[in-house]
Amino acid sequence: MDFSRLDTPFYLYDTDLLRQTLRQLTAAADRHGNIHIHYAVKANANPKVLRVIRESGIGIDCVSGGEIQAALDAGFPASSIVFAGVGKSDREIRLGLHHDIFCFNVESIPELEVINELAGEMGRTANVCLRINPNVDAHTHANITTGLAENKFGIALEDMERLIALARQLDHIRWRGLHFHVGSQITDMSVFSTLSDRINEIQDRLDAAGLHMDIINVGGGLGIDYDDPAGHPIPDFDAYFAAYAQHLRLRKGQEVHVELGRSIVGQCGSLITRVLYVKQGAVKQFAICDAGMTDLIRPALYDAHHHIDNITATGAVLLSDAPAAVGRMERYDVVGPICESSDVFDKDVLLPVVRRGDILALRSAGAYGEIMASRYNCRPFALPYTTDELRKEC
Ligand code: LLP
16 A cells, blocks of 8 residues: 555554454354444544444444534434433433434433433433443553542442432433443453442342343443554454353343443554654654644553554554564654653654654554544644555555
């Protein structure tokens, strides 16, 4: 694939890998029973990516009116949309009600009351799951932990029965079940087993109170291998579903819903950047790129590691391409052009000797890359391309 005529930086989405990932995901879900998958669109809302995901037939998880609109525009049926978030505005709730979305994941009493009131005004009934904060530690970065008692998300366990009772009293609310989400980039499957155990205790409590639910939504959070993306381009969906299948004690007729984002799109995206300068500092050697934290903020925001390849040297554009033998290696701090000291992609990275004009690929940028981009320093947004498009054109 020759993309020498394209302006850098740009996002490159490997749509073959995405399709393969979706096939493995849906096959694994089918092996483990009654599982409904919703793609967490917050990870990547690029219309070209959404089109491929929609073709796989899975549903969608939204956290704003903008995401609901993006999902509808991409052709996802409203009946596959779940809508979460601690701060849903009246306008966003009305949008969801207007399209009769599958379910609102509700996070507080005032929100429940507002949905009831707006649904009443519109002559609708809202399907609702209550998001419970299960106080389970996700063993991940603090900034992407959501299921601890101290986090702003969900309803405290102590308030659960009171809220269910309220939801069942309200005329325009249909209580369908419970929703959980304990965090993101979770690589330790025991977190999902612990969450299952907690859900089992909760179900026992609800049984004792004579409350039956149809839906258990366990959220998302399955992590990807940022250190060795070529070695693990597709996450182990079987191990993920097995953690729930083996631990969750379902009652008759119950549906399990999951909301996966990163694990679906993460490995299919690379941020492609050109090296502008190689600079010898007092103690460091810098490879200064034309992409910066405005295009991929994860290293600056979460200390996240993204694997970097010098694809001019290796010739391996995609994760599936075999790299050519490379000569001498040197260490570089790979940095962007933004006026911030945190604009560093990685430090002391060992790379095949880098020269001005070389093209680097920052891997695993398909999730929370393009969607978190900013225009800081008045930079234009990097453009997205898919391998489907480039194969046709280049
Ligand atoms: N469901 C809910 C309620 C969520 O809050 C999230 C992510 C997901 C599903 C999808 O989680 P995933 O499967 O992608 O882990 N910007 C951060 C990640 C923030 C995740 C927020 N919530 C990052 O770049 O690591």
